[in-house]
Amino acid sequence: MAGKTEDISDVEERKNEDISDDEDFAAVVKRSHSGVFWDAVGFPLPRGMSPDEIHKRIELYLHEGDEDITGHTYIWVYVDETDKEGPWFGSSYLTDKTWDSRIYFLPGGADKYKRRCRMLHDIHFWATDFPPPSLLFVVSDQVKNDSLFCDRLSLFASSGYRVFLAAPFKKYSPDTEARWPRSLFRRLFSFEDEEYC
Template sequence: MDEEGETILFYSMNETFVCWNIDDCPVPVDTDLGSIVDNFEHALHQMGFEGRMSINVDCKKLNSNEEALFKAGRIFYLPYGETMYSNYGGELHRVLHCLKSRGHNVLLVELPPDEKCLFSVDSLLKNSRFLGGGKPRAKKELTPEEMRPLYDSEEEEEEDGSYDVSDLSNQKMLDFSERIKHVKGPRTVVFWDAIDCPFPLCFSPEQIFQKIKSVLMKKGTNDNITIWAYVDERSWRDKCLGNKTWDSRIYFLPAGDRRVRMLNDMYLQCRDAPLHHCPGLLILVSNHFSGDPFYMDLFQDMEHQNYHPFLIIPREHSNISESPDEWPQSLFNRPRKSSQGPLPKKPKLDAA
């Protein structure tokens, strides 16, 4: 790991996404708003980030200064993201490390205690560092070997087929901390909220997987199925995250703020294994998405990755009303229309 203040010579032509929490780092009242984006661009160029840049803002409410910046069309604002990071720190830290493990350069702008960010070039340079340590500074000259990757395709092959996740089931709990590879072809991925819809306690993880797989295949899905189950810390976690001895592709993860965690993991799944030339089905079993237009919009965005999203709302199934022999047939027999339901209207931005 690099020392905190060590300078790292750096150069990248990849696009840079700036994620800015205005609640934590507000725009100073007397700041020239037109200069802020320019300062970000100049600072990034001095750090070696030469690609396109976009600024994405998350906050509960814009003040008048910030509304002017938004209206100028120089930032993107998430107007209903006030619930997005209710467990902001821990989940953000996890996702940043997930991105770093996938080859992204993660740059943090962290202010010392009691210091305001003026969003000047000098302030941004002073307070920026890579996740893990080290301050990037632009390389002035690149060797031919360093230039060559800049012109190669940024996208990796869709799926290289080097290994299937089932080969790792007894060796490693797949929790999205690293890139997950899949074999080529159609697939079905299931994200199951096991707090909203608990599994029958009489079943082993192997039996749970086989029962869900059997019902899905009767519905016409392919047999390449992976299940991620988000479980209560006090019950299933101790049982299923300890000794993993089953062969099926079912993985148990701690729920935490499960709506945020599950959504982030779904995006990581789509990023790890995009489907360009074959279909895929993404099934979400949860009560926690249908009533929130912000989360439902993000969930339905999975379709842009060629994953067909399908939401199942298990309200009347939460207490396992079926007999063990029938489970989970009635859950998957519900009409799709009633599973999805109409979406609430999105709230409008006051500044628009």
């Protein structure tokens, strides 16, 4: 739990930094923000790209042509920190946050169920700070067959959030795609469609 408290306090500290002296906090809360929850075990991030560049590319994609999103983009990335062969093992991303963007790398472990539980838990925390019609975006190949997760996302959608899930496809290769993450988001499912799950 101590790690979770740190994660939340980091977000709170970042939110406070984002508000200028001339800006009213109530006005910031009323904005339409974006929350991205990314399972990097199923959908790895491009190697060699800095966290700031990853955040910039995702934010540009989400905001492209959508004037309703006026707030900030917060990104939570879940990695398997136990995989000694993986790119995150021993990574400073999980311990030292030295970049400017609102991207947070979290240990999710190898267990798919536990990783989904942590992600859903964090989504609930995010929703307490960012009311509808904020954008909730989930990138995971583990959600579609999890009825609890689907039900929760449908509830967020019925509450006024704009909820989307990036669906897996066979040839996801972030390191070779110049237009990443656009290629990943070719197939999106909206939870406004109650028949999705």
